[in-house]
Amino acid sequence: MDKLNPNALAEWGDEEGAPDADVRPDVQRDVTPEMITDYVIAEGELPDVSARPFGEYLHQQWNDYVENEEMTQRDLIAGALEFWRGNG
Numbered sequence: 001m002d003k004l005n006p007n008a009l010a011e012w013g014d015e016e017g018a019p020d021a022d023v024r025p026d027v028q029r030d031v032t033p034e035m036i037t038d039y040v041i042a043e044g045e046l047p048d049v050s051a052r053p054f055g056e057y058l059h060q061q062w063n064d065y066v067e068n069e070e071m072t073q074r075d076l077i078a079g080a081l082e083f084w085r086g087n088g
Contacts, residue, residue: 004028004035006074012066028073033059036077045081054084 008028037055040046046054058065058080065076082088 002028002030002035004031004039004073006039006072006077008073009069010062010066010071010073010076012063012069012071024069031059031062031073040077040081045077046084050084054081057084 005028009024009026011027011029011031033052033055035055036058037051040051040054041048045051058077061080062076065080067079079088
């Protein structure tokens with residue numbers, strides 16, 4: 001399994017495989033719930049018991065958190081964590 005690159009641009013746009021899929025060169029495509037989970041655990045953001053549901057949630061709601069085409073995955077996850085913790 002690949003690791004999430006927090007410095008990569010956050011993928012946004014249509015569903016995977018759609019004609020308008022994101023093709024910017026600095027985008028990490030196909031981020032999985034497991035990659036998100038592993039990242040937030042490794043960064044000490046959430047314990048395992050909360051990180052797994054967060055990974056699933058963010059994977060499903062990813063496009064809701066992409067604010068612009070220059071947003072990194074780190075920034076996207078930080079914003080989603082604020083919401084998850086009830087601060088956003």
